[in-house]
Amino acid sequence: MSSIQTPAHLEVKNLTVVYPDNVRPALEDVSFSVNQGTRLALVGPNGAGKSTLFKALVGLMPPERGEILVHGQTAGVHKECIAYVPQREEVDWRFPVTVSDVVMMGRYGTLGWFKRPGQRDREIVMRSLEQLHIADLAASPIGDLSGGQQQRVFLARALAQEPHILLMDEPFTGVDVTTQEATLNLLDQLQAQGVTLIVSTHDLNLAAARFDQALLLNHRVIAYGVPAQVFTTENLLHAYGAQAMFIEGKMILDECCPPDEHHAVGESPSLELLEQ
Amino acid sequence: MQRGMAASVMVGILCAVVGCFVVLRGMAYLGDAMSHAILPGIAIAYILKGDILLGALVAAILVALGIGFLTKRGAIKEDTAIGILFAATLSLGVALISTIKTYALDLTHILFGNVLGVGETDLILIAVLGIIVLATIVLLYKELLVVSFDPVLASTIRLPTEFLKNLLLVLMALVVVVSLQTVGVGLVAAMLVTPAATAYLVTRRLPSMMVMSALLGALASVMGLYLSYYFNIASGAAVVLTATVFFILVYLLAPQRGLLWSALRRERRMRADSKTAPIAHT
Numbered sequence: 001m002s003s004i005q006t007p008a009h010l011e012v013k014n015l016t017v018v019y020p021d022n023v024r025p026a027l028e029d030v031s032f033s034v035n036q037g038t039r040l041a042l043v044g045p046n047g048a049g050k051s052t053l054f055k056a057l058v059g060l061m062p063p064e065r066g067e068i069l070v071h072g073q074t075a076g077v078h079k080e081c082i083a084y085v086p087q088r089e090e091v092d093w094r095f096p097v098t099v100s101d102v103v104m105m106g107r108y109g110t111l112g113w114f115k116r117p118g119q120r121d122r123e124i125v126m127r128s129l130e131q132l133h134i135a136d137l138a139a140s141p142i143g144d145l146s147g148g149q150q151q152r153v154f155l156a157r158a159l160a161q162e163p164h165i166l167l168m169d170e171p172f173t174g175v176d177v178t179t180q181e182a183t184l185n186l187l188d189q190l191q192a193q194g195v196t197l198i199v200s201t202h203d204l205n206l207a208a209a210r211f212d213q214a215l216l217l218n219h220r221v222i223a224y225g226v227p228a229q230v231f232t233t234e235n236l237l238h239a240y241g242a243q244a245m246f247i248e249g250k251m252i253l254d255e256c257c258p259p260d261e262h263h264a265v266g267e268s269p270s271l272e273l274l275e276q
Numbered sequence: 277m278q279r280g281m282a283a284s285v286m287v288g289i290l291c292a293v294v295g296c297f298v299v300l301r302g303m304a305y306l307g308d309a310m311s312h313a314i315l316p317g318i319a320i321a322y323i324l325k326g327d328i329l330l331g332a333l334v335a336a337i338l339v340a341l342g343i344g345f346l347t348k349r350g351a352i353k354e355d356t357a358i359g360i361l362f363a364a365t366l367s368l369g370v371a372l373i374s375t376i377k378t379y380a381l382d383l384t385h386i387l388f389g390n391v392l393g394v395g396e397t398d399l400i401l402i403a404v405l406g407i408i409v410l411a412t413i414v415l416l417y418k419e420l421l422v423v424s425f426d427p428v429l430a431s432t433i434r435l436p437t438e439f440l441k442n443l444l445l446v447l448m449a450l451v452v453v454v455s456l457q458t459v460g461v462g463l464v465a466a467m468l469v470t471p472a473a474t475a476y477l478v479t480r481r482l483p484s485m486m487v488m489s490a491l492l493g494a495l496a497s498v499m500g501l502y503l504s505y506y507f508n509i510a511s512g513a514a515v516v517l518t519a520t521v522f523f524i525l526v527y528l529l530a531p532q533r534g535l536l537w538s539a540l541r542r543e544r545r546m547r548a549d550s551k552t553a554p555i556a557h558t
Contacts, residue, residue: 058432079434091426095300096482105426108418109433141480157429 009036009196010057010165015066017049017056025064026052028220034198034213036164039191041207041227042200044217045240045253050200051087053217054167058084070165080109083163085155087170093143099153100138103128106160128156131186148179155186165196172201184210204231204253277505279399280391284458284497284515287451288467290406291459292493293413294451295472296486297444301424305355306343306445308465309362311452313339315369315461318386322376329401329453336449339365341442389460389512391501398457405454409447420444421482458497460512470519471496477530492522 010033017027027049034040042050055061057068059076068075070082083106106128107121129135132152137145142153158166172180187197201207207214208227216222216230222239223230233251237244243254298307314332321331339361346357373383385393413420423430423440430437448468455464475489500515507514528535 058428059434060428060431076434082432084428084432086428089426090428092300095425096476096480096485097421097425098481101481102425105418105422105429108422111418113419114415161433 009038009071010034010198011069011072012053012057013067013069015053015056015068016064017052017061018064019052019061025219026061027056030066030217030221032215032221032224034165034196036196037191037194038213039187039197039211040199040213040215041211042198042215042217043202043204043207044222045243048218048239050217051169054084054086054169054198054200057165057167058082079112080161081163082165082167083158083161084167085158085169085171087173089150089154091142093150095143096141098139098141099134099145099156100125100129102142102153103157103160106157109161124162125156125160128159131159131189132156148175159190163195165198166190168197168199170200170202172199172203172206180206204236207231277392279394279396280458280511281498281501283394283399283402284391284501284511285494286402286406287455287458288471288493288495288497288515289490290409290451290493291455291464291467292471292475292489293410293486294447295468295470295493296475296482296489297420297424298448298468299472299476300482301444303448304465304469305358305362306340307448307452307468309343309358309365310336310339310449311455311461311464312362312369313365314452314456315386316365316372317369319369319372319376323372329456332453332456333449335365336452337446340445340449344445384510385460386456387460387462387512388510389456389458389463389515391458391504391511394457402454402457405450409450409454412443412447416440416443458511459515460510463512463516466516467493467496467519470516470523474519474523474526477526477533492519496522 012033013031015027015030016025018025030049030053042053044050052061056063057075070078075082103125104117104121107117107124111117111121126135126138129138132155134149134152134156137149137153142150145153155168155171158168171183175183187199191197199211208231211227213225214227214230215224216235216239218239218241223232223235236251236253240253245252245254295307298304313335315335317331317333317335317338318328319331320335321328324331342361343354343357346352346361347354352360370383373386382390419430419435419440420443422433422435423437423444427437430440451468452461452464455461455467459467471492472485472489474492475485479485479488496519497515500518501511503509503518504511504514526534529537531537
């Protein structure tokens with residue numbers, strides 16, 4: 001892992017992202033900076049722009065306004081800094097590639113044009129596969145894998161990238177507790193190596209318990225800081241609006257029925273019971 | 277005949293290798309449209325006394341970009357855009373060529389190939405363009421793979437996605453133009469699709485798919501040429517029919533993915549299930 005000198009690892013300045021058919025910007029004037037090695041939870045209601053923020057960070061959505069700086073330079077100058085694990089991969093599962101082929105793709109950013117993967121790349125790929133406990137599937141075509149295994153392949157690919165910043169879009173949604181703990185263990189390991197982690201999640205309790213910082217988003221930054229300061233009643237009401245209810249002194253967030261968003265359909269309705 | 281054979285084999289290999297991307301990216305219809313778009317390109321080049329192959333190349337690329345442009349605004353789907361340009365260019369080409377009544381430009385030869393007419397310079401041109409196409413694919417293999425398989429990763433590692441997609445279109449156009457003499461414009465789309473589709477059924481990784489596809493393309497070209505010679509049929513048609521027969525055989529007999537195999541496996545499973553059926557206790 002190369003040494004990282006600049007204190008602020010990732011800087012987002014006045015980021016505004018607009019989808020072509022929408023009147024309201026998906027993200028409006030979003031600014032924050034994340035220090036190296038921080039574990040940041042990205043939270044907000046459905047349609048708040050969490051996935052859009054990730055897409056902007058990896059260059060999938062061009063910003064209308066604002067800039068994104070990594071190590072003080074415009075994002076994209078260094079090709080291998082950011083790795084992204086979307087919630088659902090939209091690839092052709094019958095494409096003729098094996099698990100190790102897919103994970104090796106994570107090395108392409110570092111390799112650059114015209115270079116072939118070498119011994120070191122193969123070792124990194126193997127190590128990533130072992131970390132995700134799918135080393136025995138290395139030669140399997142990805143179409144033969146189960147859903148859970150497929151997710152792990154793409155996570156292994158992100159690890160093989162040896163990124164400075166890892167973005168994960170809702171890795172805890174719809175997974176069992178064992179997988180959740182395994183993922184959290186992995187995040188622990190990565191954080192120990194100095195990787196900055198930005199993970200979006202619906203689970204506010206998890207965000208409060210297992211993350212250093214939280215960014216509460218609803219098209220705009222509602223709050224940013226340590227979870228205790230971010231998850232105040234006022235902030236949550238501000239972010240979740242009509243979806244926040246009070247029952248017997250406890251706040252409940254109803255995340256059913258999201259507003260229109262350019263999201264893949266399938267967010268399951270969930271009720272968050274917050275410990276206050 | 278020997279030059280024709282060499283040209284056919286080279287073309288067969290080229291179409292097959294580029295065809296892997298065509299099949300995997302679902303560009304078969306686009307390949308077809310490109311090949312038919314060549315017709316007016318040739319006609320116009322001939323009328324303007326320019327280089328025919330250059331005219332063909334320009335026309336193929338223009339149509340590919342045109343389809344991209346029509347689709348990007350979102351007013352019509354790609355399928356529709358191709359359908360429109362396909363028919364328009366073919367009609368324009370036939371119209372123009374039918375007004376140029378000369379032996380130098382025979383519509384049948386353009387559409388279905390004229391293997392016996394392959395000259396020394398033609399062969400050299402095919403070889404040179406072929407090497408350029410293959411070298412490009414080999415050098416940029418990683419990047420083309422990522423752009424084809426996972427556009428999200430392509431963006432994340434900052435690959436020039438638009439450039440690579442257009443490059444693929446240019447490679448397709450080159451291959452289509454190069455195939456003009458051996459297979460002909462009418463059937464080159466089949467050579468882009470059939471050997472690659474056959475290879476897809478029996479390989480699990482892209483590199484082996486490309487190698488297998490190239491072998492099938494070469495073999496179909498050789499066998500097809502012999503068939504066309506002995507049965508006096510258009511070379512392009514014979515090569516394509518041979519490639520199609522390969523496809524049918526593999527589709528039926530391939531281990532794991534073939535029709536016969538799946539049927540046998542289902543039978544075996546049903547028989548096994550009936551043997552272990554639970555015995556009712558009364």
